[in-house]
Amino acid sequence: MLLFFCHSGRSAEEIRTFNMRGFVNIIWNFSRGGINMKQSLAIGTALLLIAVALILAGCITKQEPEWDVTSDGFLSYRMPVLDSDLDPLPESLEKTDNYTLCKVVYKSRGADIEGLIRIPENRSGKQVPGIVLLPGATVTKEGEQGLARYLCDIGYASIAIDQRNLGGINMEGDLRMFLNGEEPTQHKMVYDALSAAEVLRRHPEIDPDRILYLGESNGGRFAITGCALDERARGVVAISTCGYGIDALVTLGRMKDPEVIRFYRSVDPDTYLDDISPRTFVMIHSLNDPVIPYSSAQQTYIKIGESKSLHIIEAEGHGYNASMNPFLEVELARVFS
CATH class of the missing domain: 1.20.5 (Single alpha-helices involved in coiled-coils or other helix-helix interfaces)
Structure with a gap:
């Protein structure tokens, strides 16, 4: 023994x-x-x-693996995701009467992830809600600051991160890694998002119990999965995004290998929708999105449990734009109330 x-x-x-x-x-x-x-x-x-x-x-416990994918294709990571001995130290970049902007670098699955933390000036002394911002593919943390500034103006702190490969994915490469027993990059990108939430929770000015994930395009997919894994999160806002619909492909017989199916389900946001309900799930999409058709967003939306809402904008384009602001203001006020 x-x-x-x-x-x-x-x-x-x-x-x-x-x-x-x-x-x-x-x-x-x-x-x-x-x-x-x-x-x-x-x-x-x-x-x-x-x-x-x-x-x-309670001294003998069965340790869960740090990274795992169940037989049904559900990704899991051991929480918490940050080493308490390695708290990242923010570097102040700007401080005005309205906000503070800091740069932070944190360790995540063997990589240094850079983020920008923007915190509104808080004269009440109360902690403010925090939002994990995950940009679309090729978009940097600096490129996400237009949305971060708007969120700051209405009272919310945020961390925008430079995702691995700037949010780009190599599906075939990740599949090969998975079949070889290696941790795919897309899984690590979910972990990066979870770690970003922990960075916010450890900031003294941010309420650790009022954290939400918000992602655009590919970042929206990681936001959905991250929210599902992070049981403390209040919900998710997914802009210009959708799932992959892997289960439909399996039903049609277009995907048969069990290990291949397990991988594709693990990276499909649709796999995790039930794990978010009854928390808040908000989708915002352009009716004339040239990258991800509105019909694809609808296919994901109908699978979501309550509480959910889908907001449509008429403006053509992909990703965040100012016409989404009224929906964001109402939904964020509701989820953080």
Whole structure:
């Protein structure tokens, strides 16, 4: 029997080594006759009692894997996602009468992720809600500041991040990685979003219980998945985005390999819709979106449980524009009330 003991100051590897050595010593003493039957019975009883006590105390726990995908294709990560000993230190860039802008760099799955944190001037002294901003493909954190400025003007803090590959994805490359047992980049991008939420939660001016994900285009897909995995999040706003509809392809027989299906379901936002309800789910889409057709957004929307809303704008274009502001103001006030 191997026992894993709680011991402050010991790493997981040290604990495993410690327990293995103890086990080997017991076997060695048995082989040399150094432990008789009466002693072995006493030792076995004592170890059993210790194990029971540790279990009751919560010191022996079954550790979930850091990264996992279930047989049904559900991605999961162990939370929390930031090492408490490695809190990122914001670098102040601008401070005005209306806002503070800081740059932050945090570690996430082997990468340094850069973000811009914008916080409104808060004269009430109360913590403000925070929003994780995930730009569309090729859009930088600086390119997301138009939306960040508007959110700041109506009272919300935000962190906009430079996503890996600037939000671009390589579906075939990620599939190969997954089939080889490696963690795909798209999964890491979800983790980056979860980490960004933790950065906000640790900021003293931001309310850790009022966090929301907001993404545009490809960033909207990661926002949906991130919100589903982050049970503390209030909800998600998805602009100019949709799911991939993998389950429909499987039903039509166009995808049959179980491992391939498992991968594609893990990166399809549609897989996670039920895990967001009853939290708030808002979609905003242009009726004349030239990149992601409105009909594709509708297909995702009909699968969402309550509470949900879909807002349509007439202006042609893809991604955020100012005509969406009235919908954002109303929906954010509702979710953070």
